[in-house]
Amino acid sequence: MQRLILDVKADVEGGTSLHEALxxxxxxxxxxxxxxxxxxxxxxxxxxxxxxxxxxxxxxxxEEEGEEGAVLPGGVLVVAVIVTVVLLLFVIPQxxxxxxxxxxxxxxxxxxxxNISKFLQHNGIxxxxxxxxAYTPSSxxxxxxxxxxxxxxxxxxxxxxxxxx
Numbered sequence: 001m002q003r004l005i006l007d008v009k010a011d012v013e014g015g016t017s018l019h020e021a022l023x024x025x026x027x028x029x030x031x032x033x034x035x036x037x038x039x040x041x042x043x044x045x046x047x048x049x050x051x052x053x054x055x056x057x058x059x060x061x062x063e064e065e066g067e068e069g070a071v072l073p074g075g076v077l078v079v080a081v082i083v084t085v086v087l088l089l090f091v092i093p094q095x096x097x098x099x100x101x102x103x104x105x106x107x108x109x110x111x112x113x114x115n116i117s118k119f120l121q122h123n124g125i126x127x128x129x130x131x132x133x134a135y136t137p138s139s140x141x142x143x144x145x146x147x148x149x150x151x152x153x154x155x156x157x158x159x160x161x162x163x164x165x
Contacts, residue, residue, distance in 0.1 A: 004028055017041060085120065092117035 004025060011021035019038035022029040096114050099106055106114070120127070 085124070088113075088117045088120045089124070093121070 007025070008018075008021045011024065012018055017038075019034050019041060022037060023034045092113060096117070099110070099114075
């Protein structure tokens with residue numbers, strides 16, 4: 001193993017890319033692993049967007065620059081919350097009934113997860129309503145038209161730089 005690491009290190013120090021150095025050892029690194037490193041080292045185009053319906057970077061105002069990067073993490077967060085809620089509502093109660101059959105005391109962390117599951121089962125609807133009400137005003141204010149949205153120059157006139165536009 002030490003020899004393998006030293007060989008890969010020597011190849012990388014000699015100017016070979018990491019994925020090429022790993023590919024020289026197919027017994028230890030399969031094609032999937034090598035291709036993952038190859039893709040990770042590729043540059044991402046600056047005009048890449050997650051949705052095609054967004055305007056191009058040239059046509060967007062300065063206030064829209066940060067919105068593109070928030071789409072994917074927001075989606076991941078929503079999926080993670082949904083999966084966690086499903087686990088707490090449906091899977092954990094099954095484990096609880098299994099643990100009751102053992103008749104032994106549960107570890108503190110396991111008992112805490114079961115207590116969170118019970119709390120969510122009894123109060124989850126109220127929490128969902130509260131979150132829905134808390135989210136509604138912010139979504140309404142975000143959908144309101146921006147002050148410069150209808151002007152022919154957009155907001156660029158307020159943010160004019162010294163160079164040509």
